[in-house]
Amino acid sequence: MRDLDWTPDELSQDILNWYDRNARSMPWRIGPKERTTGTAPDPYRVWMSEIMLQQTTVAAVVSYFERFTRRWPTVSALAAAQDTDVMGEWAGLGYYARARNLLKCARVIVTEYDGVFPDTYDELLTLPGVGPYTAAAVASIAFDRPETVLDGNVERVMSRLHDIHTPLPGVKPELKRLAGDLTPNARPGDYAQAVMDLGATICTPKSPACGLCPWRLPCKARKTGTAPELPRKTPKKPKPTRYGIVYIAQSKSGDWLLERRPDSGLLGGMLGWPGSDWTDAPNPAPPFAAQWRELKAEVRHTFTHFHLILAVQYAEFPADFSPGSPYEVISLRDFRVSDLPTVMRKAYDLYRLP
Template sequence: MPNKVNISTELLTWYDAHAREMPWRVPPQARLRGELPDPYHVWLSEVMLQQTTVAAVGKYFHDFTTRWPRIQDLAAAQDADVMAAWAGLGYYARARNLLKCARFVTSNLNGAFPKTERELMKLPGIGPYTAAAITAIAFDGRASVLDGNVERVMARIFAIENPLPGAKEELRALALSQMPNSRYGDYAQAVMDLGATICTPRRLQCAQCPIRPKCRAHAQGIAPDLPNKTPKPKKPTRHGIAYVIRRDDGALLLTRRPDRGLLGGMLCWPCTDWGDVDAAHRPPISADWQALNAEVRHTFTHFHLHLKVMLANAETAPSDLGQFVTLREFNPDALPSVMQKVWNIAKHQIGAHNSPKET
């Protein structure tokens, strides 16, 4: 294995001058003085950052830590409040596991996170990446953090042409070989920052890279092509119908999805099942239904979804279908993104003068 190269000295020097500012991060100068971040903040940010960009997470992190400043506060929160606050971040199983983990740490560990990867991985929703990130960043423990940025940097430094995901363990070993003898948290964040700002998937900034002289892919002229990836199978398209039901006073009927499964625990419009062919019109109640012209298109991890939208007025509905939410209580931002798209279509038909105030 080509492991004679070491990039840690140059990378840490670069990080000391160019570290990104993030609300959950302790800057390198402060860490050198012995300051460590709040493990609660590190854990919360790492869970939020899974499959999500730093830019998108900032507002959510601020809102969560303002509303629930300690892990004990989050553990005591109502499930519905947390799910609503999470709306728009996607991958809603993360929010459910967030609550499970907060309650376990509060009830069983006196509100303190374990400091080792092995113990952290016993907690709900914490896998190898998150355990390594918390160990290194929160506790300055020796742990190899491997995300997409780190994979890309290692693949280019060592000109690894084996495609992902098969090359993951090889890249993990290379990342471990580059670790310094101290400053593990800073080093983990330095590699991620380099991948996010310099060694990017496209439009590489090689001229600004502190480790360019040691980069084998750059020397070979193949850096933009790495890492190679095994082609993903084409995502299937599923179809369904969303039903927006409105009372004469403007209240809207919302249903809560089962805790398990896609959009688990989230407030949604009643829908048909999502299948491989156009859904048959199976309205949840008898009413004068109006088919709206626009169609919602949304992409999940494993499939594309096309939703037709139908609108009707009704004064009552079975209790097992859902509950009417008054205009004053209705907050579109508490819906998952796909259901916000349904509302954006329906509200124009209903009429702007009857729409709730959106934040």
């Protein structure tokens, strides 16, 4: 690197040595022994983990990854799954378009690729739910190709290593170029994971542990003392508050009345309670006429771009009441609260545990 007094080879070697001593164990990773013997991890598991890890912490992903791979051990098994089963298993992890694309992608792999994942960046990039980051991650980690991953960790590490003050997201192409200059031809997958591990454990957003960093000597932001304030980002808009009403109805025999949300948009494809729109002044929309009663407590929930306050109303519905789509009557035996997205589970908890 012209600005660093270290060669790319020296830098990548330093962090690979650090990784060999400090790699965290994760269910989708292979052990240190098979790593050095050239054994590659299962592309299906690498792909699954990378989809789940999009904007999601390792701690949140682990149990979901275990459940998914136990229930659907191969891409063929996943491709044959029911849509509603996959959505229910994803419930609580968020960003539900990922689950819809996960299933879509598995079916493309089976029908278009004979059940075998493609091994190039360009082919991976065409798959549903696979963008520039995930294509590079799968190509490097599962197929040993020298592609460059650029996620939030790499952005932070590169902006500090080179002391870049230009704000994101505009500076992304330059960070990608700088990251690419460091990507080695040998063990590119381990290198990618090493930089991300470094960002997650040492080069953290707040109070980075520079004293423990394998790049503490070359790092320019550490010299200047600007590391904790990098990377700079363009300011984000404040979140408005919206309001809504949900209707919880149960028959005498215990059947619940739920609603399957449309495939696109917020919580797309997920099961939930019937309800109003979520606006400044919501329009009441009870699923049937009854003496609806209201809980004293409200649901408070924050999505990516707005706060939500939900009033919870409840009533009994007749056993012979059988509404059509999008409503679904689910028996007490078949109902799993874990199939609901978190905001809907909060409403259930308020109703069920007063």
